[in-house]
Amino acid sequence: MGGLPLFVAIAIWVVLAAVLLAVLVKWWGGWPTTSPASGAGVGGDTKASAGTNQNNGAFEAVKSALTAVAGIGGVAYLVIKYRTEQREKDRTVDTKVQDAINQLGSDKASTRIAGVYALTDIADTYRGGYRQRVVDILCGYLRSDRSRQPAWDASGHLVESVASDEAVEFTIIAIMRKHLRKKQKDDDGKIRVRQTVDDDQLWCDCEFDLHEATFHEAVDLKDSTFECVPHFRGTKFERDADFGRATFTRGADFGVATFTGDAHFDVATFTRDAYADFGGAEFRASATFSGIQDPPSFKFEECKFNKICRGAYEWGTIPIPEDNDGLPAGAVWADFPEEDDKDGGTTSR
Secondary structure (H helix, E strand, O other): OOOOOHHHHHHHHHHHHHHHHHHHHHHOOOOOOOOOOOOOHHHHHHHHHHHHHHHHHHHHHHHHHHHHHHHHHHHHHHHHHHHHHHHHHHHHHHHHHHHHHHHHOOOOHHHHHHHHHHHHHHHHHHOOHHHHHHHHHHHHHHHOOOOOEEEEOOOOOEEEEOOOOHHHHHHHHHHHHHHHOOOEEOOOOOEEEOOOOOHHHOOOOOOOEOOOOEEOOOEEOOOOEEOOOOEOOOOEEOOOEEOOOOEEOOOEEOOOOEEOOOEEOOOOEEOOOOEEEOOOOEEOOOEEOOOOOOOOEEEOOOOEEEHHHHHHEEOOOOOOOHHHOOOOOOOEEEOOEEEOOOOOOEEEO
């Protein structure tokens, strides 16, 4: 009855309750009546007493039925009221989300930033599934082409602005970092990561789909906790990318990603059965993987490292085969000709 008006739904419940009452009364001996005392003496008193007991039983049945009807009606009212309020809440949130999305489409960076904060406020206020909804919108925005923003001149003609979207991007990264930092303590009980939002406002359990996104600003997500696999496949990091001391409980996908700036994965934590996929990725500057305890299943197949930064790579506990020129298994040096003893030629490493 969730689709019916509240008054109509209650009226239907009342009719059903009345029918139930009639059935119960019929089942338990009819409506209570006053039985005439027939006869005299002991026999008459016995018949009168029997009639009274029968009527008392029916009366108790009626009271029980009325109590049941009242309970059913009360529960029905509360359920219908809750559904009505929930629909009204959903309509309110949908309107707020649409308004924020419209702000993200503005040609003014300040308006887009306001849209980011409006979406964040929705996630923080309504929580639950709205967190993933907001994360999806922000990730979708970061995956879009933001290298050149549209703008209009004074006469209303569409022109293309060369202004970048770095300010908006910086705001989104900062908000993500804030909502991904889950409280953690060291072995001695000291707080290692300080949490600044409530537990049900965290985004750690949300899916982050940032495949093929381009980050023009430095990405600082150190100390973050990812309880779902973050997808950075094909992502371009044009500046530094810092995932140091981050926790990946199920794994991380950085396949075919490009790291133009320094990449930091030092002291990252991968829980049991987690994986780290860097297959086909390219590291054009330094990269640090030191301090990773119990390293997960790393994949470096066809991963390229810049020879110029050869001394700036720290592998930590990642195994380095003796026959792979100082790189993890499957990785190669980019644009570095090296003699191949097997075929007498050269191989690009």
